[in-house]
Amino acid sequence: MPLHSATAHHHSHRHRANPLAVGDDPAAGATLAPPVQRLADRPVPADAAYQLIHDELLLDGNARLNLATFVTTWMEPQAARLMAECAEKNMIDKDEYPQTAALEARCVSILSHLWHAPDPSDSIGCSTTGSSEAGMLGGMALKRRWAARNPDAWRSGRRPNLVMGANVQVCWEKFCNYWEVEPRLVPMEGDRFHLDAESAAARCDEDTIGVVAVLGSTFDGSYEPVAEIAAALDGLQERTGIDVPIHVDGASGAMIAPFLDPDLAWDFRLPRVASINTSGHKYGLVYPGVGWIVWRSKEALPAELVFSVNYLGGDMPTFSLNFSRPGSEVVAQYYLFLRLGFEGFVAVQRACREVAVELAGRIEQLGPFRMLTRGDELPVFAFTTAEDVSAFDVYDVSRRLRERGWQVPAYSFPEKREDLSVLRIVVRNGFTDDLAGLLLDDLGRLLPELSRQSGPLVAPSSTSTFHH
Numbered sequence: 001m002p003l004h005s006a007t008a009h010h011h012s013h014r015h016r017a018n019p020l021a022v023g024d025d026p027a028a029g030a031t032l033a034p035p036v037q038r039l040a041d042r043p044v045p046a047d048a049a050y051q052l053i054h055d056e057l058l059l060d061g062n063a064r065l066n067l068a069t070f071v072t073t074w075m076e077p078q079a080a081r082l083m084a085e086c087a088e089k090n091m092i093d094k095d096e097y098p099q100t101a102a103l104e105a106r107c108v109s110i111l112s113h114l115w116h117a118p119d120p121s122d123s124i125g126c127s128t129t130g131s132s133e134a135g136m137l138g139g140m141a142l143k144r145r146w147a148a149r150n151p152d153a154w155r156s157g158r159r160p161n162l163v164m165g166a167n168v169q170v171c172w173e174k175f176c177n178y179w180e181v182e183p184r185l186v187p188m189e190g191d192r193f194h195l196d197a198e199s200a201a202a203r204c205d206e207d208t209i210g211v212v213a214v215l216g217s218t219f220d221g222s223y224e225p226v227a228e229i230a231a232a233l234d235g236l237q238e239r240t241g242i243d244v245p246i247h248v249d250g251a252s253g254a255m256i257a258p259f260l261d262p263d264l265a266w267d268f269r270l271p272r273v274a275s276i277n278t279s280g281h282k283y284g285l286v287y288p289g290v291g292w293i294v295w296r297s298k299e300a301l302p303a304e305l306v307f308s309v310n311y312l313g314g315d316m317p318t319f320s321l322n323f324s325r326p327g328s329e330v331v332a333q334y335y336l337f338l339r340l341g342f343e344g345f346v347a348v349q350r351a352c353r354e355v356a357v358e359l360a361g362r363i364e365q366l367g368p369f370r371m372l373t374r375g376d377e378l379p380v381f382a383f384t385t386a387e388d389v390s391a392f393d394v395y396d397v398s399r400r401l402r403e404r405g406w407q408v409p410a411y412s413f414p415e416k417r418e419d420l421s422v423l424r425i426v427v428r429n430g431f432t433d434d435l436a437g438l439l440l441d442d443l444g445r446l447l448p449e450l451s452r453q454s455g456p457l458v459a460p461s462s463t464s465t466f467h468h
């Protein structure tokens with residue numbers, strides 16, 4: 001969350017509520033002010049409080065037109081109703097809400113099967129608040145396993161490291177920072193925008209706790225070559241004896257690839273893959289925030305990290321950073337599994353990918369853009385302005401699309417390719433062909449005006465990197 005400090009209140013005008021929305025006495029609106037710094041002395045009627053906040057929130061962007069986010073922006077009313085019914089149930093109270101706990105266990109089992117755990121009854125996993133927490137848990141397990149393999153490492157001052165591409169999501173930099181692990185980031189190079197097998201293996205040594213492979217990359221939607229990375233690490237082990245496990249960050253892709261790329265071996269079919277995370281709130285189709293992590297076997301999750309809570313008179317193992325959390329999202333995840341089944345997921349994800357591929361192709365045909373990816377892995381693609389375009393840049397395009405309500409982020413790439421700035425479009429359930437056509441029309445209409453600019457307007461500060 002952003003860190004805030006109490007600042008002086010700069011508003012000089014008086015706040016007044018809508019006289020018709022303050023309850024029985026319209027004159028009360030004259031004195032009703034939303035507290036900005038301190039609690040007000042007097043309470044406000046519930047309807048008036050609702051209306052005031054509801055009105056302020058009109059300033060938020062329209063979530064459905066937000067092509068920047070991977071996170072679910074529409075669910076069926078039946079799912080929303082279930083979520084409202086479970087908002088007051090605390091996920092951690094397994095004993096009080098045993099059926100919510102049972103639905104969570106079913107979800108873990110469904111994911112273990114979906115990701116081809118060799119023996120799903122031996123795999124273990126849990127829900128989290130999102131992929132970030134799931135990544136922290138996965139990273140902690142890797143670090144503990146490394147410590148167990150190297151009992152003298154701490155005493156001799158050796159520092160564990162984690163190997164990954166510079167394209168990893170910020171949660172992995174957080175993990176390394178918070179848990180004091182050296183991040184070994186493989187930079188992008190030329191037109192390689194994610195981790196490759198050779199560079200990954202080359203950076204591993206006996207203090208490497210694991211390699212993070214991303215399916216797919218937040219920057220451009222591309223899948224990292226997990227099987228090739230695994231093969232390169234097999235080679236490393238044969239040569240040196242160093243055995244490095246892989247954690248797959250499947251925040252988005254672990255809910256796409258099983259349905260659309262069934263022959264792609266990126267999951268527990270690869271013996272080196274120790275754990276996988278996904279965001280239930282991305283292509284798991286649930287509102288935020290829910291994530292999942294599954295370990296291929298109980299052996300991959302050191303037992304000392306697991307805490308027990310009461311459950312039906314016995315104990316239930318738990319692993320999490322936080323404690324209390326609403327049951328809503330987990331129940332909604334189970335709703336989606338029940339509602340869609342395998343075929344339903346195929347239909348939903350295929351529709352996204354078809355829209356993405358079609359839209360990417362049509363944007364390419366407009367002329368002034370160069371595609372980095374084409375939406376054929378994650379239904380996500382990134383593009384930049386073509387070499388010969390000097391009148392405008394991606395930031396101008398992003399700003400102008402915003403005037404029509406479309407939120408299409410522009411951002412620069414990391415180390416070694418900071419020169420490259422791109423636009424990215426995330427196609428999610430509910431972004432239909434029809435809406436894609438309207439976006440394309442708007443983009444096409446803007447281009448003549450943009451081409452008449454004498455040059456790009458000022459780009460945002462390069463320090464404002466984009467993290468989602």
Ligand SMILES: Cc1ncc(COP(=O)(O)O)c(C=O)c1O
Nearest residue numbers: 130131132169218249251279468
């Ligand atoms: C590859 C990847 N990992 C992790 C995350 C963080 O996920 P969450 O928002 O669920 O914490 C994201 C979010 O975009 C992501 O794309």
